[in-house]
Amino acid sequence: MKQLLSIILLLFAAHSLRAVDYTCHTQAGQLQSLIGVPGSTITRLTVSGTLDARDFAYIGDSLTQLRSIDLTDCTIAAFESRDTYLANQSRFEANSLPAHTFIGFQNLTTVKLPRQTQAIGEAAFAGCPALTTVAWGDRLQTIDDLAFSGCTALNTPLPATLQTIGEYGFAQCAYTRLDLSGTALRTIGANAFGNCTRLTEVTLPASLQTLGERGFAGCSALTAIALPGSLQSLGEGCFAHCTALTRAEFATHALDTLPAYTFDHCTALAAIQVPDAVTHIGEGAFYYCTALTGCTLPDGVRSIGDYAFAGCSRMIHLTFLPEGLEQIGRWPFYGMRQLYSVSIPSTVTYIGDHAFDNCTRLAAVLAYPTLPPSLGEEVFREVPQANCALGVPDESIELYSGTPQWQEFDIRLLSNKEELTADNRLNVHFEQGNLIVQSDAPMRHIALYTPDGRLVCRESGETNEWAIDTRLYPGQIFILSVQMVSGEYHHLKVGRN
Numbered sequence: 001m002k003q004l005l006s007i008i009l010l011l012f013a014a015h016s017l018r019a020v021d022y023t024c025h026t027q028a029g030q031l032q033s034l035i036g037v038p039g040s041t042i043t044r045l046t047v048s049g050t051l052d053a054r055d056f057a058y059i060g061d062s063l064t065q066l067r068s069i070d071l072t073d074c075t076i077a078a079f080e081s082r083d084t085y086l087a088n089q090s091r092f093e094a095n096s097l098p099a100h101t102f103i104g105f106q107n108l109t110t111v112k113l114p115r116q117t118q119a120i121g122e123a124a125f126a127g128c129p130a131l132t133t134v135a136w137g138d139r140l141q142t143i144d145d146l147a148f149s150g151c152t153a154l155n156t157p158l159p160a161t162l163q164t165i166g167e168y169g170f171a172q173c174a175y176t177r178l179d180l181s182g183t184a185l186r187t188i189g190a191n192a193f194g195n196c197t198r199l200t201e202v203t204l205p206a207s208l209q210t211l212g213e214r215g216f217a218g219c220s221a222l223t224a225i226a227l228p229g230s231l232q233s234l235g236e237g238c239f240a241h242c243t244a245l246t247r248a249e250f251a252t253h254a255l256d257t258l259p260a261y262t263f264d265h266c267t268a269l270a271a272i273q274v275p276d277a278v279t280h281i282g283e284g285a286f287y288y289c290t291a292l293t294g295c296t297l298p299d300g301v302r303s304i305g306d307y308a309f310a311g312c313s314r315m316i317h318l319t320f321l322p323e324g325l326e327q328i329g330r331w332p333f334y335g336m337r338q339l340y341s342v343s344i345p346s347t348v349t350y351i352g353d354h355a356f357d358n359c360t361r362l363a364a365v366l367a368y369p370t371l372p373p374s375l376g377e378e379v380f381r382e383v384p385q386a387n388c389a390l391g392v393p394d395e396s397i398e399l400y401s402g403t404p405q406w407q408e409f410d411i412r413l414l415s416n417k418e419e420l421t422a423d424n425r426l427n428v429h430f431e432q433g434n435l436i437v438q439s440d441a442p443m444r445h446i447a448l449y450t451p452d453g454r455l456v457c458r459e460s461g462e463t464n465e466w467a468i469d470t471r472l473y474p475g476q477i478f479i480l481s482v483q484m485v486s487g488e489y490h491h492l493k494v495g496r497n
Helices: 002-018 053-062 394-401 414-421
Strands: 022-025 044-052 068-070 074-076 110-112 133-135 177-179 202-204 225-227 247-250 272-273 294-295 341-344 362-368 389-392 410-411 426-431 434-449 455-469 479-483 489-495
Touching: 044 053, 202 225, 247 272, 389 394, 394 410, 410 414, 426 489
Parallel strands: 022 044, 044 068, 044 074, 068 110, 110 133, 177 202, 225 247, 272 294, 341 362, 362 389, 389 410
Antiparallel strands: 426 434, 434 455, 434 479, 479 489
16 A cells, blocks of 8 residues: 555656746846746746846756746846857847747747737747747737747737748748738748748738748648738749649739749649739749739830740740830740740840740741841740741741741741631531530540630540530630641630620
8 A cells, every 4th residue: 555655656746847837026037046946847937027038048948848938927128248148149139039049849839928029039939839829919020030930830810010020930830811911010031931831811911011032932722912012022932832822913013023933833823914013024933833824914024034934834825925025035935835826026136045945836926026036046946837827027028037947937927917826727616505616627636724724625536526515614715725636736715605
């Protein structure tokens, strides 16, 4: 019996050592001396009074098993010393939680910050995977770089007083809906919400001026974004790999460049209107946006960067290049394997290397420049130029016929452009809910898409007539793609009667 009682007492003592709730009132620099138990046993801590960097250094070094900490009734005092404390700093501001204080606290779930906290230091809570809830206090303005990076359970709404989020501030957090409309945010740093893979909705505030590079990159569940009119600066790759993004709207008129890789691999984005003030489309801006079928560029666009639309494989008609465009970079339209026709504005003077490389179904090019644009290397590689009609101004036919690369096309007069772009071999019409496609020559494959790229029907087999039931699709417009037995491709837009 005594032996059993001893075991019970030992177990109770062990449990007591494992989990301690501790409450104390302290003066700056005195916290360690007030705690009378091993720091590793404290799981819940409530502190009132005044703290400074020495106290936070003690917490970071010794209270690593904390599950919750309540500092609501504390004040953070300024501190300066010749010795270095957290993050090798020796000077600490008042009302600022020092950098690295809780970094890597694996069990921390709940934090209540001092009411007067104005700033949270670099990586203060980085790598706290259990952290779910933060009470921000009443005056928080700045969240520094990496502050909550890797807090993979954090989904706490952000405070209205917040003005700045640093780089990687909330990277890889668990936010699902992020409504920032009620905040005073002016700056969202690079990668601030990068790889928040559960994030589906974001509402940005009217106060936002700067959105850093890759700010929401890798938010693979994000479906829509609206950029406010206040925005002055947009970083590169801001929405890269947001693979569920279907809608992006710009209210801002301050951007003169759509930055590089802004929508890189946004594979659900079907259409977009670029802001009116933009004059340059950056490198890879729409790189491998494989659902993109339409784009509206403003009249002021003068240049298109390298790889800008490369891999946009569902694009059928490239008719959105504006008059006034002068320079087209390298590989901008690479891999548009459904592309049927292209219109090149009269103002274009240069087209870069491999611009239309691997556009294997291109059948019609309407070139409006009187002087053939200068070309980089292998601009039309893999384009079936001999079977591709090139329409040029009537007075320029000899110039194009004598210019390398251009002369490889089937050159015709622009005055017959309707004939150049028409698919005269196909008879297409609707009979009630069926789309009828007829041809004198045999067809091998047929595919019908909605304008946003959704497949309606795909059929194969050698025939001169197809009937496609479209009654389950209420839209009025469809994109038809037909491959003939001869290998030719025909693409056209069809509408219900």
